[in-house]
Amino acid sequence: MASKDAHLYGARPKSRTKAKEISSSSTLAFSSTLSNLIKASSSESSKPAAGRARPQKEDIFKTHNKNVKKRALKDLEDSDFTQKHRGLTTEEKGEDEAAWKRTKRRMEEKARLYDALKRGDVEDIDDKYGVDFDRKWAENQDKGEAASASESESEASEVEELIEYVDEFGRTRKGTRAEVARESRRKNTLAADEPDRFTARPSMPEAIIYGDTVQTNAFNPDETIAQQMADLAAKRDKELTPPPELHFDGRAEARQRGTGFFHFSKDEEERTEQMGRMEREREETERVRRERKELIDKRKEMIREKKRLIQEKRSAGKAERFLDDLGAELFKGSDEVEEKEGDKEEKGAA
Incomplete structure (x- = not known):
């Protein structure tokens, strides 16, 4: 089978890259590197989590006022402290x-x-x-x-002469001519205004002690006690007199009074006459009340007598009606008995 048709039959293509051979030295290096990475990751995970960084408060003994260094440097600088004034103008x-x-x-x-x-x-x-x-x-x-x-x-060379004069309090004083003239004008003004003058100033005392005077009353402290004892003896020895008659005075009280209130006179005779009139009025009122009460009692007695007579008549009428009814019932019963007996006799005869 040709190599170009190998993929048609499911054959694996040959790898174009050649397998790289791993040496023992590279394997040791890889294992050491991997172990170091594992140790580093474990150490980092075991460390506590760091908190948020907080700003540190400055120490008051280390910090300084703002711009204090600039001011200190400025004070050290040599400067001209002389005042500079502008010149005045001709107008000024x-x-x-x-x-x-x-x-x-x-x-x-x-x-x-x-x-x-x-x-x-x-x-x-x-x-x-x-x-x-x-x-x-x-x-x-x-x-x-x-x-x-x-x-x-x-003024130093001029020696003024002092003149004696009497001031407003009666004292002898010494003063200049101006003071004397002022005092005389004041006296003249007061004398002119005296008739129309109104003031609360008290008058000058008259019984004034002048000079050395011995006051004997200061060495006799029992005089006051003796005077009090004399007053008590005078009260004891005087004739016994009854106390003055004092009566009630309604004018001295601020209150609401009834309709029948009467102000009596302070004069004894007039008061006695008023009391007599009041007593007579009271007796007359009591007499009229008694007469009226007697009339009322008589009228009540007459009413009671009339009621008694009416009650007697009513009772007598009831008794008569009762007797009449009773007699009628008795007569009726006797008639019925007679009729029954007559019927029996007739039946017996038959």
Whole structure:
């Protein structure tokens, strides 16, 4: 059979590739490699599964503020800290000069006004300026301080004379001429307004103790007790008098009263008369009630008597009817007996 027709008869074709012979060395290498792979796979399967990686929290002692290094480097840099100003223009210089002159003029006016207030040439009646030079002078006198160095030379050289005057509380005071003039004007104003003045200020006390006075009552503590005992003795020795008659007064109570409520007079005679009238009215009312009750009782007695008579008549009528019925029944029975006896006699005769 030709080789080209071998497939028609089911013959296996010859392999074109020649069988490769495996040497013993290659077999050993393959077995060692396979054993290493098996060991590696078994070791990997025995290891636990690794968890999800979590971010590690930074240590507060290792971390630093943001951009702190940049700021530190910037601080180390040499820089010029000198301030730079732009120059003023001619217009701005003129405005500053005008403002300075205006401020200087106002300060000079205030200084002159302050000196005038200290000398007393100008009066601060309405407390407009808010400076009490009298109090300041008194405080300086109490402290023993010398005049301030800021006072003008004219005031330092000028020695004011102190004048005695009486103030509103009756005290003798010493003060400047301005204080005396102010006090006199105040007194004149009060004297002019005194008739139309209304105030709650109490009047000056009259019984005032002046100087050293010995109060003897302070060394006699039993005087109060003695006075109380005297009052008790007076109450004990006075004549016995009955207590005043006190009656009920309905006007002193705030409540709803009935129709028959009556206000009695506080006068004893009128009250007695009212009580008498009330007593007579009560007696009359009781008499009328008694008479009315007697009439009602009589009428009830008459009704009871009529009922009794009617009942008697009714009972008598019933008795008569009963007797009539009974007599009729008796007569009927006797007639029947007589008829029966007559029938018997007739039968016997036949």
